[in-house]
Structure formats: C-alpha cells, structure tokens
Amino acid sequence: MVEKRGFGTFLVHAVLIVGIAIVCFPIYLTFVGSTLTHFEIIRPPMPLLPGPHLIDNYTQALTQGITAPVGRMLFNSFVMAMGIAVGKIAISILSAYAIVYFRFPFRMLAFWAIFMTLMLPVEVRIVPTYQVAASLGLLNSYTGLILPLIASATATFLFRQFFMTVPDELVEAARVDGAGPLRFFKDILLPLSVTNIAALFVILFIYGWNQFLWPLLITTKPEMNTIVMGLKQMMPTADDYGNWPVTMAAAMLAVLPPVAVVLFMQRLFVKGLVETEK
Amino acid sequence: MATISIKDITKSYGKTEVIHGVSLDVADGEFIVIVGPSGCGKSTLLRMVAGLERITGGTIDIGGRVVNELEPRERDIAMVFQNYALYPHMSVFDNMAYGLKIAGQSKAEIKQRVDKAAAMLQIEPYLERKPRALSGGQRQRVAMGRALVRQPAVFLFDEPLSNLDAKLRVQMRLEIKQMQRAVGTTALYVTHDQVEAMTLADRLVVMNGGVAEQIDTPMAVYERPATRFVAGFIGSPAMNILQGSVTDKHFALEGGGTLALEDAGYAEKGRPILFGVRPEHLRLVPAADAVLNLGVTAIETLGADTLAHGKLAGANGVGGELVARLPGSARLSVGDTLPLAIEPGMTHLFDAESGRRL
Amino acid sequence: MEKRVTFDNRLLPYLLLTPQLAVTIVFFFWPAGQALYQSLLLPDPFGLSARFVWFSNFEYLFNDRYYLQSFATTAVFTGFVTLTSMSVALLLAVLADQVIKGAGAYKTLLIWPYAVAPAVAGVMWLFMFQPSIGVLAFYMKAMGFNWNPVLNGSHAMTLVIAAAAWKQISYNFLFFLAGLQAIPKSLIEAAAIDGAGKWHRFRTIIFPLLSPTTFFLLVVNIVYAFFETFGIIHTMTAGGPGQSTTILVYKVFSDGFVGQDLGSSAAQSVILMVVVGVLTVIQFRYIERRVHY
Numbered sequence: 001m002v003e004k005r006g007f008g009t010f011l012v013h014a015v016l017i018v019g020i021a022i023v024c025f026p027i028y029l030t031f032v033g034s035t036l037t038h039f040e041i042i043r044p045p046m047p048l049l050p051g052p053h054l055i056d057n058y059t060q061a062l063t064q065g066i067t068a069p070v071g072r073m074l075f076n077s078f079v080m081a082m083g084i085a086v087g088k089i090a091i092s093i094l095s096a097y098a099i100v101y102f103r104f105p106f107r108m109l110a111f112w113a114i115f116m117t118l119m120l121p122v123e124v125r126i127v128p129t130y131q132v133a134a135s136l137g138l139l140n141s142y143t144g145l146i147l148p149l150i151a152s153a154t155a156t157f158l159f160r161q162f163f164m165t166v167p168d169e170l171v172e173a174a175r176v177d178g179a180g181p182l183r184f185f186k187d188i189l190l191p192l193s194v195t196n197i198a199a200l201f202v203i204l205f206i207y208g209w210n211q212f213l214w215p216l217l218i219t220t221k222p223e224m225n226t227i228v229m230g231l232k233q234m235m236p237t238a239d240d241y242g243n244w245p246v247t248m249a250a251a252m253l254a255v256l257p258p259v260a261v262v263l264f265m266q267r268l269f270v271k272g273l274v275e276t277e278k
Numbered sequence: 279m280a281t282i283s284i285k286d287i288t289k290s291y292g293k294t295e296v297i298h299g300v301s302l303d304v305a306d307g308e309f310i311v312i313v314g315p316s317g318c319g320k321s322t323l324l325r326m327v328a329g330l331e332r333i334t335g336g337t338i339d340i341g342g343r344v345v346n347e348l349e350p351r352e353r354d355i356a357m358v359f360q361n362y363a364l365y366p367h368m369s370v371f372d373n374m375a376y377g378l379k380i381a382g383q384s385k386a387e388i389k390q391r392v393d394k395a396a397a398m399l400q401i402e403p404y405l406e407r408k409p410r411a412l413s414g415g416q417r418q419r420v421a422m423g424r425a426l427v428r429q430p431a432v433f434l435f436d437e438p439l440s441n442l443d444a445k446l447r448v449q450m451r452l453e454i455k456q457m458q459r460a461v462g463t464t465a466l467y468v469t470h471d472q473v474e475a476m477t478l479a480d481r482l483v484v485m486n487g488g489v490a491e492q493i494d495t496p497m498a499v500y501e502r503p504a505t506r507f508v509a510g511f512i513g514s515p516a517m518n519i520l521q522g523s524v525t526d527k528h529f530a531l532e533g534g535g536t537l538a539l540e541d542a543g544y545a546e547k548g549r550p551i552l553f554g555v556r557p558e559h560l561r562l563v564p565a566a567d568a569v570l571n572l573g574v575t576a577i578e579t580l581g582a583d584t585l586a587h588g589k590l591a592g593a594n595g596v597g598g599e600l601v602a603r604l605p606g607s608a609r610l611s612v613g614d615t616l617p618l619a620i621e622p623g624m625t626h627l628f629d630a631e632s633g634r635r636l
Numbered sequence: 637m638e639k640r641v642t643f644d645n646r647l648l649p650y651l652l653l654t655p656q657l658a659v660t661i662v663f664f665f666w667p668a669g670q671a672l673y674q675s676l677l678l679p680d681p682f683g684l685s686a687r688f689v690w691f692s693n694f695e696y697l698f699n700d701r702y703y704l705q706s707f708a709t710t711a712v713f714t715g716f717v718t719l720t721s722m723s724v725a726l727l728l729a730v731l732a733d734q735v736i737k738g739a740g741a742y743k744t745l746l747i748w749p750y751a752v753a754p755a756v757a758g759v760m761w762l763f764m765f766q767p768s769i770g771v772l773a774f775y776m777k778a779m780g781f782n783w784n785p786v787l788n789g790s791h792a793m794t795l796v797i798a799a800a801a802w803k804q805i806s807y808n809f810l811f812f813l814a815g816l817q818a819i820p821k822s823l824i825e826a827a828a829i830d831g832a833g834k835w836h837r838f839r840t841i842i843f844p845l846l847s848p849t850t851f852f853l854l855v856v857n858i859v860y861a862f863f864e865t866f867g868i869i870h871t872m873t874a875g876g877p878g879q880s881t882t883i884l885v886y887k888v889f890s891d892g893f894v895g896q897d898l899g900s901s902a903a904q905s906v907i908l909m910v911v912v913g914v915l916t917v918i919q920f921r922y923i924e925r926r927v928h929y
Contacts, residue, residue: 012731013738019728020745023805026760027752029771033763044774091655098652103642110653117664121863123885124908127892127901128670129663136662148663156656168641169363172330177377177424178351181643187376191367210753212867213889228753232871235759244769251759258751263744270810273750330641 033248041244061249066234068222070250077226083146084208096159117153144218199272206258227254280341280431288335297488311467313475314485324468356425357434362417364409371405374424395426415446435467484508506633518600520553550630559624560602568617674902693903710883714861721801725808733816750806755867761799789880792873800865815849
C-alpha cells in the first residue's frame with residue numbers, strides 16, 4: 001500500500017528501539033553487575049559499563065557459589081527441566097493416544113480426570129502436595145522435584161488436538177498393511193508428532209527450569225537446590241553484604257539456558273507457545 | 279487371486295440402516311466397479327470388504343473363507359485410498375515396503391518386490407523421495423505400488439482418481455486397467471464417475487440408497503438399464519425421461535401430446551409409465567417422418583456433437599423437456615423446431631411407481 | 637470431535653493411561669482431597685490433633701481483615717500487571733507489525749524475557765531498585781524522590797507490578813503480533829480505500845478484529861498475575877512491607893509454611909481452586925466461541 005514515509009517510519013523505529021532498550025535493560029544491568037566487584041556495587045551508583053572481573057566472578061560462582069556451587073545447581077535444574085519435559089511428553093502422548101484411538105468403558109471419566117488438572121496450578125494446592133511428597137519420602141530427591149510436576153493436562157490436550165488432525169486413512173492404510181495399535185503408534189504416529197514433541201519440549205523445558213516454589217519446598221539441602229530457587233538464597237540480605245557480583249553471575253547463568261533455547265529454537269518456541277494455549 | 283462372494287450384506291449405524299442387503303459374486307480376476315452417487319453406500323460396502331467397517335448382517339467370503347470377523351491384515355487384501363494415505367514421513371520405498379516388513383518378509387524379498395512394482399509403475403527414480411516431493415499422479419502410483427507389492431488376493435480401490443486433474447485421470451484409468459490385467463488380481467473399485475465405471479469395469483454394480491440397483495456388464499447396463507435410476511445415472515447427458523401413460527399403441531405425455539410406441543402391448547392401458555430415450559438415439563429427420571418435434575431453447579456445441587435442449591412441441595404445461603445429441607454439423611438456432619425420430623428399439627419404459635424396467 | 641477409525645483392544649488403552657492417571661491421582665486428586673478435608677479441620681496449637689469444625693475456617697477467613705485485604709491487594713496487583721503489560725505489548729506489536737525491515741530482529745529482542753523465571757526477574761529488578769544498592773534507586777533519590785520500597789507499601793507494590801508486567805510483555809507481544817498478522821490485508825486495504833486514516837483504521841478495523849486475542853490474553857494475564865508471580869513476590873518483598881504485597885497465592889504459602897496454620901491455608905487453597913475453576917470456565921467459553929468463527 002502506498003503510504004507517506006519519512007517521519008512516521010522513523011518514529012516507529014525510535015519507539016521500538018526505546019521499548020527494546022527498556023525490556024533489555026534489566027538483563028544488561030545484571031550482566032554489568034556480574035563483571036564488577038562487590039565493593040563497586042555497594043557504593044552506589046555502580047558503573048553502567050562492564051568491568052574486568054567477568055571471569056573471576058563466573059568462576060567463583062560456578063565452583064564455590066555462596067550456599068552451594070552454581071555448577072551443581074545448574075546440573076540440578078537441568079535434570080529437573082529435562083525430567084519434567086520428557087516425563088510430561090511421555091505420559092501425555094500415551095494417554096492422548098489411548099483417548100483418541102480407542103473406545104473403552106470409562107474413557108470419558110479418564111478424560112475428565114486428566115482435564116481437571118488443567119484447573120489447578122501447583123501453587124494453589126502447594127501445602128497438601130508437599131505433605132503427600134513428604135509422606136512418600138520424596139524430599140531432596142530428583143524424583144520429588146520432577147514427578148509431582150509432570151501431572152498436567154496441557155500436553156495431553158496438545159497431542160489430542162494433533163492426533164485429531166491425522167487423517168483416518170493413515171490408520172486404515174496401516175491396518176490394511178497389517179500394523180496393530182502399538183506398531184501404528186511407533187511407526188506412524190510418533191514420527192508424525194516429532195515437530196509437536198519438539199515444540200512442546202521447548203516450552204516444557206523452560207517451564208521446568210523456571211520452577212521456583214516447588215524446589216523451594218522439596219529441597220532443603222543446598223546441594224539439591226535448583227539455580228532459580230538457589231538464587232534467592234544467594235541474595236545478599238540487609239545485614240549481610242554477601243557477594244552481589246557472584247549473585248549476578250549466578251542470575252546470568254540461571255537465565256542463559258532457557259533464553260538460549262528461546263533464541264535458537266524460536267520457531268519451535270513460538271509454535272509451542274501458540275499451540276499449548278489453544 | 280480369489281473369488282469374492284457377498285451375501286445379503288447389511289450395515290447399520292445405530293438404528294439407521296444404510297445398506298439394505300447387497301449380494302454380489304465376483305469371479306477370480308474380475309474387475310468390478312461399484313458406482314453410485316455420494317451417500318449411496320458404495321464406500322461403506324468396500325470398507326466392509328476391507329475389514330475397516332463391521333458387517334451388521336450377511337457374510338463376505340474371500341477365496342472361500344468367510345472374513346466377517348477377520349482383521350484387515352488377515353483378509354489378504356490391499357487397498358488404494360482416495361487421498362492416497364501415504365505415510366508422509368517415509369520414503370516411497372518404505373511406504374511400499376511397510377506391509378511386507380510387518381509381514382516379516384526378508385530384506386531381499388522386499389527389495390525385489392518393491393523394485394518390480396516400481397518398474398511396472400515407472401516410479402523407480404522416486405524411490406528415495408518423500409511423498410510430499412511427488413506430484414499427484416506420482417503419489418497415485420506409489421499408492422498403487424503399495425497395493426501391488428503385497429500380491430494380495432483382492433485389490434480394493436476407493437475413488438482413487440478423484441483427486442487428479444482430468445487429463446491425468448484418463449491416463450491413470452488406463453494404467454490401472456492394464457496393471458490389473460497384467461497381474462490378474464480380482465479388483466473392487468468404487469467411484470462416482472460413470473465414465474471411469476464404464477471404461478474400467480468387467481461388470482458394474484450401480485448402487486443407490488444402499489441398494490444394488492443393477493449388476494451387469496457396462497454395455498448391458500447402458501443398453502438395458504434395470505431401473506429408472508440406473509437409466510438416469512449411466513450415460514451423459516442423462517437419458518430423457520418423460521412421464522405419461524399408455525394409450526392404445528401410444529404413449530400419452532402427461533402435459534399433452536402423444537408418441538407412437540413401436541411395439542405396444544407392453545402394459546395395460548392407462549397405466550402411468552415413464553418413457554425414456556437417450557439423447558444420442560434421437561436423430562434429425564425430414565418433417566414428414568418426425569415422431570416428435572422439439573422447440574429448441576438452448577444449444578451447446580461440443581464440436582463433434584451438438585446438444586439441442588428444448589421442449590416437445592405440442593406438450594403444454596409441465597414436462598416434455600428433452601435433450602437431443604445431434605451431429606456437430608447440424609446448424610441450429612434457438613427457436614427452431616426440430617423434427618426428430620427415435621432410433622428403432624432404443625426406447626425404454628419404466629413403471630412410474632417402482633421405477634423398474636417394463 | 638471424535639475419530640471415526642479406532643482400534644479394538646481391551647487392555648491396551650488402560651495400560652497407556654496408567655502412568656498419567658497414577659501421577660494425576662497421587663499428586664493431584666489426593667492433595668486436592670487433603671486440602672478439602674483439612675479446610676474443615678482445626679488443629680490444636682501443638683499440631684497433635686485436629687477437630688472437625690465444618691466451615692468455621694472459611695467463616696474465620698471472611699472475617700479476617702488481613703485476608704480481605706489480600707483480596708484487594710491481589711485485585712490491584714492483577715489489574716495493574718494486566719493493564720501495563722498488555723498496553724505496552726500492544727503498542728510494540730502494532731509498531732512491529734508495520735516495520736518491513738528488521739521486523740525479525742525486533743521480534744527476537746522482545747520475546748526472550750519470556751524465558752526469564754519470575755524469581756530471577758525479581759532478583760534483576762531488585763538489583764536495579766533496591767534502595768541501598770540499586771543504581772536506578774540511587775538516581776531516583778538523587779532527583780529528590782524518596783524511593784523506599786522496603787518501608788513504603790505503595791513503592792513496594794509499584795516495584796512488583798513493574799517486574800511482573802515486564803516479564804509478561806514478551807508473551808502478550810507474541811500473541812498480539814500473531815493476531816495482527818492474521819488480519820486479512822484486504823480488509824485494511826478496503827478501509828484505506830474507503831478513506832480511513834491510520835488511527836481510524838486501528839480504532840475501527842484492527843482493534844475490533846483483535847478482540848478475540850485481547851480477551852484471551854486478558855484471561856491468561858489474570859491467571860499469570862494470580863498464580864505465577866509467586867517467585868517475584870517472594871524474592872522482592874516477601875509479601876511486605878506489612879502485608880502490602882501479600883497476594884492470595886503468597887498468603888497460602890506464608891500461612892501454611894511460615895505460619896503453620898494448616899486449616900486456614902487449606903481453606904485458602906480451596907477458595908483459590910474455586911477462583912481457578914471460574915477462570916478456566918471463562919477461558920473455555922472463549923475457546924468454544926472461537927471455534928464458531
């Protein structure tokens with residue numbers, strides 16, 4: 001369409017750039033904080049340009065940290081995020097397959113039982129869920145970090161939605177070719193779901209990585225802390241000046257993996273985001 | 279290779295019966311085409327033979343074995359689907375080999391069979407491609423190849439050409455026929471396209487409303503349609519059907535006017551009947567010899583032929599609309615009155631109530 | 637919506653469902669049942685036994701000044717987070733939608749905060765605005781503004797709202813941008829030919845056509861502000877000063893784990909479940925509506 005250009009276009013770009021600057025400023029400042037010394041930070045105003053202590057601070061964070069080495073926490077977060085993503089996808093794709101491709105008594109009951117979990121985020125039922133996990137002896141364990149969070153209907157719904165779009169003729173062709181239900185699942189349905197699985201994986205990895213309240217309750221030993229909740233423990237409090245640069249280095253390390261996932265798998269990420277909300 | 283014997287097959291969804299007792303015996307190696315308008319039950323019938331739909335009543339017997347309770351894979355059949363149903367993530371080779379792999383054939387055997395089928399269908403250059411990298415015609419061939427490699431007792435085709443463009447459809451039609459002749463496998467083929475039906479079939483099953491109206495060779499169906507429905511469905515343009523009744527050696531048109539009947543004594547006087555004549559069996563004659571006069575209202579020139587649409591002169595009120603297929607050389611204009619005669623022996627009479635041929 | 641073609645198998649579907657149902661029952665139905673049950677109990681001060689008290693926990697809650705205040709706090713917090721985040725995101729999305737060159741780069745730079753955990757966002761924003769060390773807090777004070785979120789409740793509220801809204805901009809931006817790009821160009825062209833200027837086109841064509849997206853985001857943002865901002869509150873203010881930033885979800889946690897008042901916490905959980913239930917129903921009504929388009 002023909003439209004007058006010039007000042008309007010300039011203004012559009014200017015506002016976008018200011019917007020991006022505001023959106024990006026917190027992480028920039030965190031980065032700057034992670035390259036300074038503790039002394040430079042507690043004597044405000046701190047410098048707004050990076051200092052020379054990047055390697056020192058990150059090394060210290062990774063190997064010693066404050067409560068526990070951040071390297072260890074990153075590993076815990078990684079295990080938790082992977083466990084949640086893989087676990088959710090695995091149990092969801094199986095149950096969606098059962099619900100879509102079979103007719104059996106209590107099918108709708110099972111469907112609604114799973115559906116109900118959509119309604120209750122873990123934050124709402126946090127106390128009793130904690131009690132259940134504690135009574136099962138799951139405190140300070142990876143199982144305890146992962147298992148309670150893989151019960152969710154979102155992924156089941158996504159797969160159900162996708163399975164409904166798979167043409168019936170493919171099932172029929174597979175049956176004429178002699179494939180039974182498990183064979184059809186393994187040879188046809190699973191390979192066709194790869195993009196959906198990948199998109200979902202991206203979203204669930206971020207979801208798992210960013211959990212805060214659940215690890216806060218279920219892990220009491222510092223070496224079982226995840227990075228996102230461990231960060232809170234590392235924050236210098238008013239009476240103890242702690243170590244801000246190391247904390248900021250830990251904050252950078254905490255956001256790096258999920259941000260990298262978003263940036264490098266942007267297409268899958270957007271697809272996953274849009275589809276899980278359908 | 280096998281015979282198929284279908285006996286009094288019915289199919290109901292809940293309380294609605296959609297197929298009301300169809301029987302058909304198919305000889306070994308025969309090419310049967312099931313044709314009918316959409317919703318007539320032809321696909322359901324085919325899917326019951328395939329084992330994709332449960333049989334409500336009656337029996338289906340393939341090669342001397344009642345298959346009612348057998349799963350598709352146990353029936354020794356292969357099927358070509360309307361939208362091809364190729365596995366999108368597998369190469370052409372894997373698509374064709376999938377059934378053989380499941381059946382536990384050896385690698386060498388699979389390769390040999392796939393290569394043979396690919397050569398026959400001229401799809402060897404595409405064996406490593408994915409279905410989405412193929413044209414419609416190529417996908418169609420792969421779907422056929424997948425059926426071919428199985429070396430089944432029966433081929434089932436569910437409107438396999440309806441997603442192709444007109445030119446490709448003609449070509450694939452010929453290839454399907456040649457392929458079936460070459461391997462000699464019994465085939466059931468479902469279509470709504472009467473040209474496909476006429477050209478492919480050894481015998482036709484014309485279905486309507488869940489009933490097989492006529493089962494016979496294409497020419498027999500064309501020449502002696504068993505019912506008014508078959509008369510209207512097979513042949514293009516459709517047969518002209520006029521309503522009226524028999525009066526002594528004449529057919530009295532409902533709106534007025536009469537036509538001479540060559541050999542009367544068909545039916546009792548005054549009985550309401552339908553009088554049918556195909557457009558191609560009307561010809562221009564000198565006015566003195568005219569059996570009927572057509573007032574032309576519209577003309578379609580097809581090149582070889584010219585279709586003259588019009589109303590019977592002398593027929594007032596309702597009815598009396600006719601189409602005549604005349605030679606392309608005929609020079610006509612709207613408003614003309616054409617003197618027409620009917621080719622000898624080319625009239626069809628049907629009972630007005632039951633629609634059956636008299 | 638149902639599949640026409642299915643497999644006949646008696647046992648297999650149950651086997652396939654078992655893992656998900658097992659996890660759901662153990663970590664969902666059991667705790668939810670516990671919450672319901674505990675909400676009707678009053679434990680003695682030593683936590684050794686509990687008495688069945690019917691609805692007195694709920695009665696107590698609805699007479700509790702702090703609990704009612706927490707409702708108001710949640711409403712203010714949710715309202716401002718939703719409004720701020722959605723309007724900023726809409727502005728950026730409308731602008732990004734017009735950009736021809738570099739649209740991809742702008743998009744990339746705007747979506748990454750989605751990946752930042754709320755708790756980490758809290759730490760980052762605190763680092764900027766903490767009164768003793770925060771560099772932005774320093775400049776605010778240098779300009780004569782007495783910024784003190786540690787003692788001043790409204791300052792604390794402003795801070796958590798800003799952090800929570802910041803994190804949600806990416807999400808809203810993505811959906812607004814997708815919504816804008818889904819509007820057929822021909823409609824906008826028709827409006828332009830009818831003589832509508834840019835602003836007029838936005839007000840009369842684009843914004844109304846965007847309303848399904850807007851409504852959807854409204855619900856999502858409310859759910860976000862209600863339930864997913866726990867990490868922000870916990871890292872930045874811990875619900876304080878006083879109770880000024882204690883939103884409902886935070887109160888469930890602090891009464892249950894810090895205050896050890898299990899009956900009250902369970903009753904609060906039940907109330908929140910009802911709230912989520914209502915929001916979910918609204919969301920589904922919306923999805924149904926969208927299907928009819």
